[in-house]
Amino acid sequence: MPTPEISRRINDRIEELYERHLREGDDAVSYYESGRGYYGPELAAEERNRFAICLVSTDGEAYCVGDHETPFALQSISKVFAYGLALADHGRDHVLKHVGVEPSGEAFNSIVFDERNNRPYNPMLNAGALVASYLVRGADPVEKVERLLEILRGYAGNESLQVDYDTFEAEMSAADHNRATTYLMRSQGMVSGDVEEILAMYLKQCSVQVTCRDLAVMAATLANGCVNPITGERELPRRHVRDLLSVMHTCGMYDAAGQWVFDVGVPAKSGVSGGILAVIPGKMGIGVFSPGLDSHGNSVRGVRVCEEISERLGLHMFATEAEDAMIGAAPPG
Ligand code: GLN
Numbered sequence: 591m592p593t594p595e596i597s598r599r600i601n602d603r604i605e606e607l608y609e610r611h612l613r614e615g616d617d618a619v620s621y622y623e624s625g626r627g628y629y630g631p632e633l634a635a636e637e638r639n640r641f642a643i644c645l646v647s648t649d650g651e652a653y654c655v656g657d658h659e660t661p662f663a664l665q666s667i668s669k670v671f672a673y674g675l676a677l678a679d680h681g682r683d684h685v686l687k688h689v690g691v692e693p694s695g696e697a698f699n700s701i702v703f704d705e706r707n708n709r710p711y712n713p714m715l716n717a718g719a720l721v722a723s724y725l726v727r728g729a730d731p732v733e734k735v736e737r738l739l740e741i742l743r744g745y746a747g748n749e750s751l752q753v754d755y756d757t758f759e760a761e762m763s764a765a766d767h768n769r770a771t772t773y774l775m776r777s778q779g780m781v782s783g784d785v786e787e788i789l790a791m792y793l794k795q796c797s798v799q800v801t802c803r804d805l806a807v808m809a810a811t812l813a814n815g816c817v818n819p820i821t822g823e824r825e826l827p828r829r830h831v832r833d834l835l836s837v838m839h840t841c842g843m844y845d846a847a848g849q850w851v852f853d854v855g856v857p858a859k860s861g862v863s864g865g866i867l868a869v870i871p872g873k874m875g876i877g878v879f880s881p882g883l884d885s886h887g888n889s890v891r892g893v894r895v896c897e898e899i900s901e902r903l904g905l906h907m908f909a910t911e912a913e914d915a916m917i918g919a920a921p922p923g
Pocket of ligand 1: 666667698699761862
């Protein structure tokens with residue numbers, strides 16, 4: 591547990607980071623709205639400037655600034671948890687037969703497959719995520735969604751997480767690209783059964799509402815070996831934790847995954863609603879939310895904030911020194 595003095599210093603640093611990035615704006619190239627897709631900066635300034643940063647340590651201390659109680663849709667961040675559930679349900683060998691672990695270098699919604707192995711490249715792309723959701727066990731679609739919701743609630747330590755049905759309906763009404771992807775995969779034997787059912791499962795998981803604080807607790811659970819630091823509950827068998835973090839590390843940030851590893855160097859996942867969940871194994875989870883997106887679909891402020899935190903705390907997995915530790919004292923070495 592940090593002393594009150596250290597907690598105060600961390601709070602001050604995050605406040606400063608937040609104020610500065612809020613003031614600087616984000617020169618976003620687009621915003622995303624469910625059912626409407628991507629559009630330019632005509633979104634009301636108030637919404638454009640929604641911004642929150644939360645850090646949760648692996649011993650459950652939370653530091654939050656900005657709109658951290660404002661909910662938003664998980665979108666692609668849900669892919670991490672559906673993949674985890676598929677691994678827990680079937681084991682890694684079975685899941686690997688259905689979805690690979692190779693970055694594709696393509697946009698998240700591109701319709702490309704690992705043809706040699708007749709499977710999507712990885713579970714962080716839409717195609718692979720659709721397969722992971724399809725693999726989640728359940729007697730019927732209702733049970734499958736319920737199981738996924740339960741696991742999301744467990745990671746967040748928040749029993750009130752729900753699918754937002756307005757978001758879901760809007761996503762469903764504009765899902766032809768994902769629908770086409772799923773039909774194509776069915777024609778090639780990558781999935782079977784009812785395409786609409788697979789699509790609905792995937793889009794429901796995308797439509798689960800979380801706050802930035804929830805996101806940071808989910809990240810802290812991943813950082814803590816998938817034991818939620820607040821509830822003490824295990825959310826994924828230990829043997830799958832590194833599978834999940836490895837895929838996030840190489841594939842989590844769309845087609846900017848390489849740049850992200852280069853600049854930030856920690857496993858992470860972004861979503862088009864503007865959330866980024868970043869995991870510092872053994873230390874803490876970071877949640878950032880700001881809806882302005884760059885050309886890859888990643889939150890502009892989210893990326894910048896994570897870059898800065900990583901730099902200042904020396905969090906990059908290959909870092910050998912910290913420029914300026916956030917809590918004041920530089921780590922040894
Ligand atoms: N739900 C949207 C889709 O599947 C966006 C997912 C994402 O965050 N990239 O296209």
